[in-house]
Amino acid sequence: MRIYITALLLVAACGALSCSKGGNNGPSGGSGTGPGTTDTTTKVVWPSPAGDVVGKVTVGYQGWFACVGDGSPINLWWHWSTDWGKSPSPATSGIKSWPDVNDYTNIFPTAFANLGNGKPASLFSSYSEQSVDVQFSWMQQYSIDVAALQRFNPSGIEGPVRDSMAAKVRRAAEKYNRKFYIMYDVSGWTNMQSEIKADWTNKMKTYTGSSAYAKQNNKPVVCIWGFGFNDENHTWTSSVCIDVINWFKSQGCYVIGGVPTHWRDQTSDSRFGYLDVYKAFNMLSPWMVGRIGKVSESDNFLVQVNQPDLAFCKANGIDYQPCILPGDLQEHQRAHGDFMWRQFYNMTKLGCQGLYISMYDEYNEGNQIAKTAATAADVPAGAGFVTLDEDGTACSSDYYLRLTRDGGKMFKQLLTLTATRPTAPIE
Incomplete structure (x- = not known):
């Protein structure tokens, strides 16, 4: 699980700032320059031309849930339970949101009480081929372009499952004509540099031969999440980080950095002295989970963070x-x-090069867009899970998939830029 400094960040980034709205630069770019055009002031070709990540909507794909009896090498309640050896229950639950499992054929009963509708409280396993197939079929159905497959330290107990998930994702992405790329989350990875x-050379590089592997500027895409974060899980020196980035570039990769929110100022969640690390990446994707939680904070971030971020990125190609x-x-x-x-609207208006949805299947932190329990009838009785109708507005279990579809269309200029949400909660 990623470690966040939420309270500190919200105070530092949001609390003391005004919530005025940003300027309207249009979806084609903050300066009005389109993909691949030349900025004559800086003499830098920016942004990159449209490819598999530029101009596209990417989702973060955990793929990290396992169940006892699912045939996986780990054979534990991986990420569903706080005690992986015990069946999920109100006392051991590791999740904040309950998934809608109606589309899965291979599900596993838990120690939760039955759902409000009387059905057993069962969960899916990411290790099941059918689960991956279903989730990628949703990506196709709802026009999601790319899945960033999370890959944590593969040397530990989870390694064999991670390896299997890469193979399953490749097959599903090829089947449903979606793209995917490897996103290394280096949190807590002691011997990361070597x-x-x-891991890339011996295992993951082979996946770049797939027709479904994402390419940008004719280069295979790799993301490294975690360089520069100011905590004890990300302690590498800037020289180590730059070495790793440059090594991937030497392998012919287009390298994305999942970086701290305040990377540019190098304050709060960012270590100081890492600006050269951030500048070494081909693309920057600053983390936002826990930083904003309402519309006004999105507007505030647009002015105070996103606009200057984009200006810096433009100046540095x-x-x-x-x-x-x-x-x-x-x-x-x-x-x-x-x-x-509101975020789709603000980021489209800003003119950013791509969008990263945080996340696709992150039921642990409650920020998933994959199908989710819609009403009290769809969650274990008495377990306290909040459902999609929590504010009195009925929403279908696929609502956030549909919202992502429509936000992506607006980003790609297939829908008119509009601050008014066009997606109905119930279709």
């Missing part, structure tokens, strides 16, 4: 892929889609 290179958050459902942030739509 092991990430070995770096593509910009900000996060879009559906909101923490359990914390009542979603406002039946208005919170997420």
Whole structure:
């Protein structure tokens, strides 16, 4: 699980700032320059031309849930339970949101009480081929372009499952004509500098031969999430980080950085002295989970953070892929889609190069867009899970997938730029 400094960040970035709205630069770019055009002031070709990530909507794909009896090498309640050896229950639950599992044929009963509708409280396993197939079929159905497959330290107990997930994702992406790329989350990875290179060389590089592997500027895409974060899980020196980035570039890769929110100022969640690390990436995707939770904060970030971020990226020839958050459902942030739509609107108006949805299947933190329990009838009785109708507005279980579809259309100029959400909560 990623470690966040939420309270500190919200105070530093939001609390003391005004919530005025940003200027209207149009969806084609903050300066009015289109993909691949030359900025005659800086003599830098910016942004990169449209490809598999530039001009596209990417979702962060955890793929990290397992169940006892699912046939996986781990054979534990991986990420569903706080005690992986015990069946999920109100006492051991590791999730904040309950998934809608109606489309899965391979599900596993838990120790939760039955759902409000009387059905057993069962969960899916990401290890199941059918689960991956279903989730990628949703990506196709709802026009999601790319899945960034999270890959944590593969040397530990989870390694064999991670390896299997890469193969399953490749097959599903090829089947449903979606793109995917490897996104290394280096949090807590002690021997990262040498092991990430070995992992790419010996295991992950082979996936770039797939027709579904994302390419940008004719180069395979790799993302590294975690360089520069100011905590004990990300302690590498700037020289180590730059070495790893440059090594991936030497392998012919287009390298995305999942970086701290305040990377440019190098304050709060960012270590100081890492600006050269951030400038070494081909694309920057600053983390946003826990930083904003309502529409006004999105407007504030547009002015105070996103606009200067994009200006810096333009001046340095770096593509910009900000996060879009559906909101923490359990914390009542979603406002039946208005919170997420405002971010689509703001980031499209800003003219960023790509969008990164945080996340696709992150039921642990409650910020998933994949199908989610819509009403009290769809969650275990008495377990306290918040459902999509929490503010009195009925929403279908696929609502945030549909919202992502429409936000992506607006970003690609297939829908008119509009601050008014066009997506109905119930279709």
